[in-house]
Amino acid sequence: MMQTLNAYTEIVGHDVIDQLRQLAEPLKGRKVVHVNSTRMGGGVAEILAKLVPLMNELGLDTHWEVINGNAEFYQCTKSFHNALQGNTIAIPESQLRNFEEVNRQNAEQLRPVLEDADIAFIHDPQPAPLLSSFPERRGKWIWRCHIDVSRPHRPVWKYLRGFLTGYDASIWSLPDFAQTLPHPQYIIPPSIDPLSEKNIALPDSDITAVYERFDIDPERPLVTQVSRFDRFKDPVGVIESYRLSKRFVPALQLVLAGGGATDDPEGEAVLNEVYDATNGDPDIKILLLPSDAHRTINALQRASDIVMQKSTREGFGLTVTEGLWKGKPVIGGNTGGIRLQVINHHTGFLVSTPEGAALRTRYLLNHRDILDTMGIKAREFVREHFLLTRHLREYLTLMVVLMNDHPERVELS
Numbered sequence: 001m002m003q004t005l006n007a008y009t010e011i012v013g014h015d016v017i018d019q020l021r022q023l024a025e026p027l028k029g030r031k032v033v034h035v036n037s038t039r040m041g042g043g044v045a046e047i048l049a050k051l052v053p054l055m056n057e058l059g060l061d062t063h064w065e066v067i068n069g070n071a072e073f074y075q076c077t078k079s080f081h082n083a084l085q086g087n088t089i090a091i092p093e094s095q096l097r098n099f100e101e102v103n104r105q106n107a108e109q110l111r112p113v114l115e116d117a118d119i120a121f122i123h124d125p126q127p128a129p130l131l132s133s134f135p136e137r138r139g140k141w142i143w144r145c146h147i148d149v150s151r152p153h154r155p156v157w158k159y160l161r162g163f164l165t166g167y168d169a170s171i172w173s174l175p176d177f178a179q180t181l182p183h184p185q186y187i188i189p190p191s192i193d194p195l196s197e198k199n200i201a202l203p204d205s206d207i208t209a210v211y212e213r214f215d216i217d218p219e220r221p222l223v224t225q226v227s228r229f230d231r232f233k234d235p236v237g238v239i240e241s242y243r244l245s246k247r248f249v250p251a252l253q254l255v256l257a258g259g260g261a262t263d264d265p266e267g268e269a270v271l272n273e274v275y276d277a278t279n280g281d282p283d284i285k286i287l288l289l290p291s292d293a294h295r296t297i298n299a300l301q302r303a304s305d306i307v308m309q310k311s312t313r314e315g316f317g318l319t320v321t322e323g324l325w326k327g328k329p330v331i332g333g334n335t336g337g338i339r340l341q342v343i344n345h346h347t348g349f350l351v352s353t354p355e356g357a358a359l360r361t362r363y364l365l366n367h368r369d370i371l372d373t374m375g376i377k378a379r380e381f382v383r384e385h386f387l388l389t390r391h392l393r394e395y396l397t398l399m400v401v402l403m404n405d406h407p408e409r410v411e412l413s
Contacts, residue, residue, distance in 0.1 A: 005057055011194050012389050020058065020389065023396040027403065028059035030118040031139075035065045035110065037077065037126035040291040041259065042228065043190060043318040044123050044146055050193040050388055051395070058396075063113055067106040067127045072098045078266055080125045083156035084149045085232065085313040091156065100129055107133030119399050121171075128163045140168040140402045146190065147315040148177045148336045169402060173316045173337050186398055189340065190316045191391035192325060192382070197294035199325055202302060210299040214285050220251040221365050223331075224304040226297055226322070227258050229270040232313045234333065237354045239277045239284060241310065244358035246283075249365055257287040257300055301326045305371065306364055310357055314338050321386045324348070324378035329371055331360050341386070347378040 005017050032055060036044050048064050055062040069077070076095040083089040107114075107130050114120055114130070118139040122130055124146055131141055143164050149157065149172075157179060164170065164181055171186050172178040178185055192199055211218045223242065227233040235256050242254040256274060259267075271288075278284045289296060301307055307323030309332045316337030323330045324341060330348035332338035342348040349360040364371045
């Protein structure tokens with residue numbers, strides 16, 4: 001069931017909700033459209049599923065549209081994703097032409113909803129060329145980048161940049177992620193919804209159920225990583241760190257839980273690599289979960305002693321935020337948005353290698369008082385910085401700025 005704004009009062013306070021209503025007042029009736037490439041799987045879809053209804057509750061006429069593509073389109077956009085995060089990839093000319101044609105086709109299908117939008121948020125590279133099909137657009141168009149573009153493969157960035165220069169603004173998760181573009185650029189980190197099935201408090205019976213369902217021993221320590229089976233999430237490296245830790249903590253158990261997204265064609269190959277790496281170890285659980293298994297993921301994180309996110313590249317890492325919100329220290333890759341959340345020795349540890357992850361795992365499991373203290377700090381850190389209400393406030397603020405043509409300040413009547 002969708003939550004209303006008032007339901008967040010107990011977590012964030014009355015003043016935060018009042019501020020959201022004040023910011024939304026000059027935007028009432030404005031048509032806002034979000035466009036991305038998938039409705040299920042991944043953090044962008046999860047955020048939009050919560051933000052869009054709340055924007056509508058505040059009086060904005062908000063729509064969420066998803067573009068459609070063929071297999072070649074998604075292979076191309078997966079190459080974009082990898083290249084923008086630093087991999088050297090040569091994308092065939094035929095894939096680029098197909099990418100452009102798919103966007104032209106989607107532009108025609110979306111023309112009725114986009115043509116008269118007051119604000120259009122276009123998320124990530126997949127739908128970026130849509131703008132070129134609307135040369136006489138009425139409203140403001142914003143490109144929202146959720147990935148780390150700090151050190152892209154230059155030819156791919158140069159190609160994509162050609163579609164981005166005409167946007168009225170762009171949004172990035174961290175300053176370090178951004179590339180220079182000829183328009184105002186804003187920093188808005190992602191967020192989690194504390195009242196979603198993935199993040200609400202659960203009864204003990206839910207935790208017991210996941211122990212039984214997945215044959216996990218509640219009396220033994222558990223490390224869990226929740227993520228798509230993607231090489232940048234380094235699931236094989238997580239298994240390696242588990243093996244190193246198990247030499248000193250023989251009772252250790254590991255869960256790798258996740259699934260795929262409709263716009264990721266590499267997931268099956270990575271999953272096969274993960275299965276090979278387990279070598280039949282019964283204490284490693286590989287869980288393929290559907291995209292709506294939110295309560296199960298919630299219970300798995302709460303059942304864990306430590307949450308891991310050993311990414312080698314990461315746009316932000318909402319699974320880090322989720323783990324911290326459950327009061328768990330997070331051992332995370334020293335990269336991207338994880339650095340913004342995992343504060344070394346306070347909310348968890350940043351690591352760069354399987355050996356480092358193993359060292360920190362053993363340390364926390366052998367110092368339970370420190371593990372518990374980190375968990376308390378972790379939850380409060382998320383409350384202050386990474387909840388949905390903060391995200392919504394910053395989107396509303398940006399829309400007020402752009403609608404009033406004041407890119408350097410906000411004016412509220």
